[in-house]
Amino acid sequence: MKTNNGHKDAMHAGAQSTRAQSNMSTSLSRLSFLTGVFLTIQIGILGVKGWDDIKRESELQQARLQTNMQSMLDRYDLQRDIIGDALTVGLNSGSSVLEVESQISSVQRIFRISPEGSRAALTDEQTLQTARWMSENGVTIGASSSNLLIMSTVGRTEFISTIPLHQLASDLPQNEALRFSMGQGAPQGGSVGSQDVIGWLDRQDVLQDLTSFDRYWVRHTSTCVAHNGGPLQVCQVQTEPWFTALGTGAILLYSLLFLSPTLAVLSLLGAARSRLGGAKPAAKPSKKQKVTDAGFAEASEGLTRLAANVGVGSWKIDRNIQSLTVSGALAKSLNLEPGSDIPLNALEPYFGAQSARKFVNAVAKGAVDGTLKGTLNIRGRHFEFRALRPQSRTVADQIALEGIAIDVSDRRLLEERMRASEMRLRNAFEGFSMPIALWDDRKRLMFWNPAFAKAFALDDEVLRPGVSHDIINVEISRAVRFDRATEDVGEEREVLMRDGRWFHLAERETSGGLMLTIASDISKLKNQQDEHLRNEKKLKRLISELERSEGRAREFTRKYAEEKTKAEHASQAKGSFLANMSHELRTPLNAINGFSEMLVKEIFGPLGDERYKSYAQDILLSGQHLLDMINDILDMAKIESGKMTINTKPIDPVEPVDAAIRMIRRKADEKNIKLELVHADDVHDIEADHRAVRQMVLNLVSNAIKFTRDDGQITVTVANEKEFISISVKDTGVGISKDDLPRLANPFEQAESNQDMNHNGTGLGLALTRSLVELHGGRFAIDSELNVGTTVTLYLPVQQPDEDIEAA
Known part of the structure; x- marks a missing residue:
């Protein structure tokens, strides 16, 4: 009976094995079909x-x-x-x-x-x-x-x-x-x-x-x-x-992408076929294997000590999620022996309140999910925790989670420093007004500032990290009207945007293998260059016009030379006329004045009727007036032609001034005008022409008498003025308006405000005076106010400029 039962059991087991092999073959066929479909899809x-x-x-x-x-x-x-x-x-x-x-x-x-x-x-x-x-x-x-x-x-x-x-x-x-x-x-x-x-x-x-x-x-x-x-x-x-x-690299890459999954699937099919014969019973561990396991445990213990030294520790949570077992760097950081157990409700003294609460919550969630990953700050050190649920059923009955803890403090510190540096760099770039972009060693976009996007009209869909340099250049070219490389530097170029702006683009590699793109707006410079070109064109046109005008200019020069010759002939004719007039008019006038003066003084006896004496007086005054006018005109003509000369020598300026006052005092007395000379005792001697100084003072005092009413006052003052002496003639006459002052010293000019004085004259007195003082190297000044009076001042240099040069 036992034999038959054993035989039946063996037959039953064989039938089950046959059915298992049949099911495995069917599964392999289906897997092979799916593999073919997968490979076909992969090729596509x-x-x-x-x-x-x-x-x-x-x-x-x-x-x-x-x-x-x-x-x-x-x-x-x-x-x-x-x-x-x-x-x-x-x-x-x-x-x-x-x-x-x-x-x-x-x-x-x-x-x-x-x-x-x-x-x-x-x-x-x-x-x-x-x-x-x-x-x-x-x-x-x-x-x-x-x-x-x-x-x-x-x-x-x-x-x-x-x-x-x-x-x-x-x-x-x-x-x-x-x-x-x-x-x-x-x-x-x-x-x-x-x-x-x-x-x-x-x-x-x-x-x-x-x-x-x-x-x-x-x-x-x-x-x-x-x-x-x-x-x-x-x-x-x-x-x-x-x-x-x-x-070739692309072909090799695609070949590897194709062969890798293919080989993996074929290996999987081969492994499945090798197992069709059934699983072999597990052998009992031998004595040699036990020795090996003991060595493995010892090696594992040594590995744990090594992990503690390099900043890696292991940890595990018991099945009931009640305690934490630590070793390696984690145990060393907590000042515990490797393998120490810590109740989860007593983690606060080791982890700190906040970190303990986070760890307990993460463990509870990880026990459900079967995985855990996170970073905690424990006693100033950062640990990265990673754990999985044990896969072995035997271990899973004792441990809920097991994993490692890596000390990442140095890495976190480095990351924080890098983030701070990157943030400073970003802030610097973003605050920079020039467009800037940074690329990695494969020319992929890493960073850009807002000015870069605005300058080249790039939106957020284009500007994103990882975009290649070529794509950005293509997008930029859409907004570029003109692009050319600079002549001196090959890596730089100038671009003209469609909106009229010019940019200078420069690309430089950094020491770290990165590439930096910097753009600067050179629109103002280009506009200046364009303006320069336009101005150059205008200049060329002007030069061309000037060259065409040279002929006309030469013709004008010729005509000017002819007119100049005519003017010189006219000037010579005027000089001859004045010379003749000097001779022809002065000679009879001298006779008229001499004989009329004899008649007035009745040198050869009385004239008889008093009217004859009055007529002779009128003839004498008219002749003297006419002679004065002719002398003034001749002197002015000499000055204008440059023929008037002065003979300077050291003189006391008070002497010619006093002589002029004595000569004209009779006219002042006729109008009951008080005429006085005021001067200091230390007046400097000057280099001047005695006759010219006397003539200038005589002209000024004569004008003052003409335009000062009866019972008025005229004061002549001589004083030192640094390197000049001043001779001023101040009267209490009718004065001159401010509008007439600028033109009074011009020849033949008279003030409109003085017309009511009914004095005849040529208007040459002040003009001659100014010309004479300028011949001496001095200057002439007038200050006047209507109905108050006029002050005319002459400034004569103490030493002539020519003598200064010779002395130097």
């Missing part, structure tokens, strides 16, 4: 990802090519303006087209196309046909098979400037080419660049953006730009072999 995803990468890189390359071509066209638009200005200035100044052409180094030839000039025959036939087509259709920039053509208009004349296409080749890399096409009905355009790329251009229609691979697996990226919406199309092509370091 990798293919889409690869195609997306190729497309994105092509878009970046096309954006770069478009920016380059637009910058090139903008540069030639600017050169067209420069050529036009040069032609305008040159032709206005009388220069020839050849002379203007020689001053512009980049231009091979300039010729007139409308109306066509003889220099047009110097170029090749196709270039001439293209130039005629441009003139007929109003196209400013075109191209033939050998030249780039720029049309400039000066007035109603159109000029064509040719620039050889081979000059453009120096700016193109070896793997790029340019194609210029003029549209339907226009002559054939030209190409420049690599011959292999131009050959590919001839086989393609590149009037649209495209990317393709040839049979040698070389990628061609092309894009086209129209010049100002006109017929001129400029297409640029860039080639790049796929199997470069970057392309």
Whole structure:
């Protein structure tokens, strides 16, 4: 019976094993099918990802090519303006087209196309046909098979400037080419660049953006730009072999991404098949294994001590979540022996109140979730706690959570310092008015300030951490109208925004491998440069006008010389007339005055009737007055012609002043005017002409007597005034208005306020006085007030300036 029962049990076990193997085979088949589906999906995803990468890189390359071509066209638009200005200035100044052409180094030839000039025959036939087509259709920039053509208009004349296409080749890399096409009905355009790329251009229609691979697996990226919406199309092509370091690396990366999950799934299938034969019974541990376990325990204990020294500790929570067991660095930080138990309700003395409460709450939640992760500050040290629920059922019956505690205090301190430094850097950048952006070593955006976003009109969708440098440049190029590299520094460039602002962009690598982009607004500088160019153009026009005016100026000079000669002849005639008048008028006047004075004094006896004596007196006064007028006019004429000379010598200034007063005192007495001389005893001697000083004082006192009413007063004062002596004549006459003072010292001028005095005169007295005092190196001053009086002061130098120079 026992044997049969055993046999039945064995048969039953075999049936169960067969069914288990059948179920395992079915599971393996299903798993194999799912593996195939998974691999197919993975291949599709990798293919889409690869195609997306190729497309994105092509878009970046096309954006770069478009920016380059637009910058090139903008540069030639600017050169067209420069050529036009040069032609305008040159032709206005009388220069020839050849002379203007020689001053512009980049231009091979300039010729007139409308109306066509003889220099047009110097170029090749196709270039001439293209130039005629441009003139007929109003196209400013075109191209033939050998030249780039720029049309400039000066007035109603159109000029064509040719620039050889081979000059453009120096700016193109070896793997790029340019194609210029003029549209339907226009002559054939030209190409420049690599011959292999131009050959590919001839086989393609590149009037649209495209990317393709040839049979040698070389990628061609092309894009086209129209010049100002006109017929001129400029297409640029860039080639790049796929199997470069970057392309090969991408293939290897995608291969690893494909092979890694494949190998993992195949390994899983192999492991499952190896277990189809059933599990082997576990062997009892041998004596050798027990020895090994003891060694492992000892090694684990040593590892615990090592962990304490390097800042790592272990901890565990019992099954009932009542106590905490600590070891390693955590136990060392709490001043406990490794393996010490701490009740969870007594953690506060070790952890602190707040940290103990957080830890207990985290343990309660972690016991439910099966995992725990967090950081606590324990006694000034930061520990990062990580724990899991034990996977072994035996251990799980005794421990709720077990894990490690890592001392991260140094890391936290470093992080805080880095955050503080980063915050200071951010605050400095954000407060900086210049646009700034910071990139990592892979040229991905790390930080930017608000001025950077505002300057280039970038929104939050574009500006985000991790965006590549190329994408930001593409977005910036949308708002850029003109972009060019500076001539002296290759990493710097100047950009003109569409709103008219100019920025100078500089990119510099830092010592840490980062890259810093700094932009500065140079709009004011560019505006000043533009203003300078405009002023330079105006100056050139003025110079041209001046040169045209030189002929007129020479004619005016000739006429001026003729008029000057006439004036000199007239002056000589006036001098001769005055000389004759001096002789012809003074001689009879002297006789008239002499004989009339004899009649008045009745030298040879009485005249008889008293009326004869009165008539003789009138004749004498009139003759003397006329002689004085003639003398004044002659003296003034001498002064104006520069023929009046003075003979200076050391004199006492009081002597000529006193002599003048004695000569004219009789006139003052006739009007009952008090005339007095006031002077100090220490008046300096002066270098002067005795006669001229007496004449000046006589003129001033005579004027004062004329315009002072009866019973008035005239005071003549002589005093020292530093390096001058002053002679002032002060009267109590009618005075002079402020409006008349500036013109009184001019010849033949008289004050309007003095007309009521009814005195005749030439108005030369003050003019002669001022001229004489200036001949002495002195000066003349008038101060007057109506109905109060007038003071005229002469300042004569003590020593003549010429003598000062000789003494020096």
